[in-house]
Amino acid sequence: METTRYNLEDNPTIFGKILRKEIPANIVYEDDKALAFWDIAPKAPVHIIIIPKQHLACLRCMETSDANLMAHLLHVANIVAEKLDVKESGYRLITNAGQGAGQEVPHLHFHLLASKKGEHLPGF
Ligand code: 5GP
Numbered sequence: 001m002e003t004t005r006y007n008l009e010d011n012p013t014i015f016g017k018i019l020r021k022e023i024p025a026n027i028v029y030e031d032d033k034a035l036a037f038w039d040i041a042p043k044a045p046v047h048i049i050i051i052p053k054q055h056l057a058c059l060r061c062m063e064t065s066d067a068n069l070m071a072h073l074l075h076v077a078n079i080v081a082e083k084l085d086v087k088e089s090g091y092r093l094i095t096n097a098g099q100g101a102g103q104e105v106p107h108l109h110f111h112l113l114a115s116k117k118g119e120h121l122p123g124f
Contacts, residue, residue, distance in 0.1 A: 015107040046114035086114035
């Protein structure tokens, strides 16, 4: 399990590059602790990636001292959902923790998925 925690300037992941604005992203929300942007290959009509600015490889690396940050990311999910007008209709939040779960980018992220108004996301 990858337990390294990178500083922003050393974060080698694609999300580190997005955080440093080295590569573009379609940003929907940003504050001092979090960034949310459209997934480059959306799997649903609404597919947003929510990341902490502080690097953690994935949810398995969470420590007690990260609890406030995790709560903030969940709060950001609601803010993003409201912004994109899917809070009322509903959304799904997923995190892949580790390669066995399908995680490709080793920087903690939540996928916020939602359907178009009046439609349902396929179940799983
Ligand atoms: P994972 O499989 O790690 O849970 O999810 C990584 C997600 O990041 C995938 O849904 C993938 O489409 C998205 N992604 C990978 N590279 C980029 C990129 O350069 N820009 C954006 N916006 N999304 C990316």
